[in-house]
Amino acid sequence: MLYKTANLKRRRITDSTEEKKQIDTVTVTSTKEDVPNDLYSLLRWILVGPAEELQTEMRSRTVDRSALTISQNIMYAFKTRRRVQHKPKHALATFRTQSVRENPQVLGLALSVHHDTRNKKLVHLLHAHDYCVPYSRALLLEISIANAVVENTREFNGL
Numbered sequence: 064m065l066y067k068t069a070n071l072k073r074r075r076i077t078d079s080t081e082e083k084k085q086i087d088t089v090t091v092t093s094t095k096e097d098v099p100n101d102l103y104s105l106l107r108w109i110l111v112g113p114a115e116e117l118q119t120e121m122r123s124r125t126v127d128r129s130a131l132t133i134s135q136n137i138m139y140a141f142k143t144r145r146r147v148q149h150k151p152k153h154a155l156a157t158f159r160t161q162s163v164r165e166n167p168q169v170l171g172l173a174l175s176v177h178h179d180t181r182n183k184k185l186v187h188l189l190h191a192h193d194y195c196v197p198y199s200r201a202l203l204l205e206i207s208i209a210n211a212v213v214e215n216t217r218e219f220n221g222l
Contacts, residue, residue: 072102075101075102076102079138093131094131097166098134098135098138102137102138106130106133107127110126110130135167136166138166139169139193140193165196169196173186173189173190173196173197174201176189177201
């Protein structure tokens, strides 16, 4: 039963992330619509049981945010069957992450750590443990944000 559930969730993740994003864009959302509803519901049930409403609005928002974050992290760590079955040339080869499944946590952590420390090794270490996007992606995002600021400044004559 657990195996069937896992396969169903894998199909839902694959179906929900088939669209391709441009690599140099900075479009980040964090809503329930960004994750498969059944994955989100399963995680919410694991966290609090079958209760649909909690005693307070704050508790409900906390559980919703936790379920959404865990769902997004599962989707970020998700590996397709093709990627799992691929035979790498080197024994130390790892999986590359897909930008289509990036979420606010992995993007924000990479940008924050790089901004605060300018430490490439630290970003690489966090990425090696699937906590954030690769260093090269963080640099692309910083450049994209800087270009957007410059364009905005030009558009509004420096205001």
